Amino acid sequence: xxxxxxxxxxxxxTESGEAGHEAGxxxxxxxxxxxxxxxxxxxxxxxxxxxxxxxxxxxxxxxTQVSALTSALENVALSLLxxxxxxxxxxxxxxxxxxxxxxxxxxxxxxxxLVKS
Amino acid sequence: xxxxxxxxxxxxxTESGEAGHEAGxxxxxxxxxxxxxxxxxxxxxxxxxxxxxxxxxxxxxxxTQVSALTSALENVALSLLxxxxxxxxxxxxxxxxxxxxxxxxxxxxxxxxLVKS
Amino acid sequence: xxxxxxxxxxxxxTESGEAGHEAGxxxxxxxxxxxxxxxxxxxxxxxxxxxxxxxxxxxxxxxTQVSALTSALENVALSLLxxxxxxxxxxxxxxxxxxxxxxxxxxxxxxxxLVKS
Amino acid sequence: xxxxxxxxxxxxxTESGEAGHEAGxxxxxxxxxxxxxxxxxxxxxxxxxxxxxxxxxxxxxxxTQVSALTSALENVALSLLxxxxxxxxxxxxxxxxxxxxxxxxxxxxxxxxLVKS
Numbered sequence: 001x002x003x004x005x006x007x008x009x010x011x012x013x014t015e016s017g018e019a020g021h022e023a024g025x026x027x028x029x030x031x032x033x034x035x036x037x038x039x040x041x042x043x044x045x046x047x048x049x050x051x052x053x054x055x056x057x058x059x060x061x062x063x064t065q066v067s068a069l070t071s072a073l074e075n076v077a078l079s080l081l082x083x084x085x086x087x088x089x090x091x092x093x094x095x096x097x098x099x100x101x102x103x104x105x106x107x108x109x110x111x112x113x114l115v116k117s
Numbered sequence: 118x119x120x121x122x123x124x125x126x127x128x129x130x131t132e133s134g135e136a137g138h139e140a141g142x143x144x145x146x147x148x149x150x151x152x153x154x155x156x157x158x159x160x161x162x163x164x165x166x167x168x169x170x171x172x173x174x175x176x177x178x179x180x181t182q183v184s185a186l187t188s189a190l191e192n193v194a195l196s197l198l199x200x201x202x203x204x205x206x207x208x209x210x211x212x213x214x215x216x217x218x219x220x221x222x223x224x225x226x227x228x229x230x231l232v233k234s
Numbered sequence: 235x236x237x238x239x240x241x242x243x244x245x246x247x248t249e250s251g252e253a254g255h256e257a258g259x260x261x262x263x264x265x266x267x268x269x270x271x272x273x274x275x276x277x278x279x280x281x282x283x284x285x286x287x288x289x290x291x292x293x294x295x296x297x298t299q300v301s302a303l304t305s306a307l308e309n310v311a312l313s314l315l316x317x318x319x320x321x322x323x324x325x326x327x328x329x330x331x332x333x334x335x336x337x338x339x340x341x342x343x344x345x346x347x348l349v350k351s
Numbered sequence: 352x353x354x355x356x357x358x359x360x361x362x363x364x365t366e367s368g369e370a371g372h373e374a375g376x377x378x379x380x381x382x383x384x385x386x387x388x389x390x391x392x393x394x395x396x397x398x399x400x401x402x403x404x405x406x407x408x409x410x411x412x413x414x415t416q417v418s419a420l421t422s423a424l425e426n427v428a429l430s431l432l433x434x435x436x437x438x439x440x441x442x443x444x445x446x447x448x449x450x451x452x453x454x455x456x457x458x459x460x461x462x463x464x465l466v467k468s
Binding site: 266274284288290294296298305307315347348 | 431
Binding site: 074077078081082085086089090093094096100101104105107108111112114115116 | 425428429432433436437440441444445447451452455456458459462463465466467
């Protein structure tokens with residue numbers, strides 16, 4: 001799913017000297033292709049729900065698909081969050097000070113949005 | 118969004134004598150175009166998240182989008198459920214007996230899946 | 235858990251001629267003792283979490299208990315909602331008109347609060 | 352709410368040389384009284400719901416209280432988690448190695464339980 005052009009770009013970013021920052025921000029990089037594949041599948045599921053409504057399928061069957069979709073999205077969010085804690089938050093904690101506090105506050109706010117959504 | 122062929126098909130279904138059943142099953146029909154538009158927008162949002170991962174955007178910003186997406190899907194589900202209660206469940210309750218019990222059990226199970234997803 | 239005095243009161247209410255209304259409003263009545271027992275257990279669980287904080291137990295262990303508690307409460311809510319649909323909403327649907335619309339709107343709003351809480 | 356005996360015990364634990372560990376585990380300590388007060392209020396709310404069922408209040412009103420209760424518990428959980436990240440996870444990240452990985456995995460699992468409960 002990543003074209004050669006894209007991999008080149010991502011190499012360039014690393015070469016630009018922001019390696020530490022990049023590693024922090026892009027903890028999901030190693031799994032990038034897996035995330036992209038999961039999101040493609042979710043996009044297909046949304047299209048499936050669209051088709052079900054268009055073909056006037058039974059409401060409860062549509063709701064079952066929407067619940068599955070919500071769970072799939074939540075799982076993507078939980079994986080992203082785990083990667084973010086593992087990389088970005090751990091790095092910030094090591095650097096300490098305001099950066100550390102800020103990253104934790106930001107992560108807590110994201111967790112609250114997830115729990116409440 | 119509905120092609121002439123599709124409207125014909127749905128007329129045929131009604132002509133097949135299942136009118137009562139259809140009315141129950143397809144409570145969302147009057148709003149069908151709005152549901153289809155909402156789902157198109159959600160599909161676009163999923164593609165937006167896919168792009169953000171592909172472009173290696175900041176994790177927390179991606180999580181914000183995923184939370185918005187989950188809320189949008191939940192709102193679609195709540196609308197579908199409301200339409201289902203208004204039409205299908207009300208009709209079944211009027212018919213009474215096993216059909217009524219079955220529709221309520223089915224709706225409760227769908228609600229539980231939504232609450233727990 | 236129900237004292238004789240309480241059962242007498244509830245008989246009086248029924249005798250006051252509001253039987254239809256009562257049956258609709260109090261669909262959970264048959265299971266009342268089970269609901270009261272579940273809520274007593276939940277109250278005990280909250281006290282357990284209070285004790286864990288007071289004894290400065292490990293944060294993650296407290297969070298595990300809070301998640302279990304949230305699930306237990308959601309299950310009580312889902313049971314109450316199922317009973318409400320089975321009795322109150324079904325009765326209102328049979329009566330039809332504004333009462334039916336109102337009960338459905340009310341149930342949908344309660345479901346939305348549950349899904350979003 | 353903490354008896355003299357209890358404070359002594361907690362001092363002893365600190366004296367046993369586990370100070371670093373304790374600081375990590377008990378990030379919520381500074382706010383302990385506030386957590387205890389919030390949990391007391393939640394316990395009172397559960398008792399209120401119990402009373403409502405016992406007095407056979409209207410189902411939808413009980414559901415409203417249960418939703419408020421679930422939100423209050425989620426907020427306690429989110430505060431505990433924030434404190435846990437701020438103290439325990441940050442400390443572990445600084446220590447690095449297996450301890451850091453373990454604490455992150457544990458926090459991610461707790462977040463997943465919260466999101467899915």
